[in-house]
Amino acid sequence: SQQGEEDPQALSIQEGENATMNCSYKTSINNLQWYRQNSGRGLVHLILIRSNEREKHSGRLRVTLDTSKKSSSLLITASRAADTASYFCATDGAGSYQLTFGKGTKLSVIP
């Protein structure tokens, strides 16, 4: 079964608005990563947050991690049409090399 589950499955917003995507997972992790996939392309790494971190920023991205709730959120501020893509969270099991990906949130940013 999937370790990470993103919510919502699809999100449509106007350009300039903020987009928030959530990820829940089931077992202990060392870190959690977010990736973006544009249509027809490979996944691109966005940000990694370790299990002892609670919040991390990178440009217009803000990621939070709540290990007690086994959940993470990705916030994209001031969205742009170019942010239109699918966003995946990926978790590794504690002591494991393997990344397990959720099924993603499909974000559409309308100009």
Add this chain to the structure above:
Amino acid sequence: DAGVIQSPRHEVTEMGQEVTLRCKPISGHNSLFWYRQTMMRGLELLIYFNNNVPIDDSGMPEDRFSAKMPNASFSTLKIQPSEPRDSAVYFCASSLAGTETQYFGPGTRLLVL
């Protein structure tokens, strides 16, 4: 840096034929991963190599799938014989260490008729 290179980008074949997908990881990366992506099952890890050695192939669907990494700069994923249910996008990814950032190739879109 050219990134992870995969070939072919698209492959259309008939059921029963052998299919070979190729991957060149980023130079210096010592971990290589093969994934399969479908609408129904999402992104699934098929096999993981570390320093050219297969570490975990538990994700390989069945004996029709095999993967090799003869050297640090080349890996293949072979399906023989192929079946329509193998139709998917196959990604190769590499990283410096097993659990850190993975760098994905553009994928091979496989259609088995």
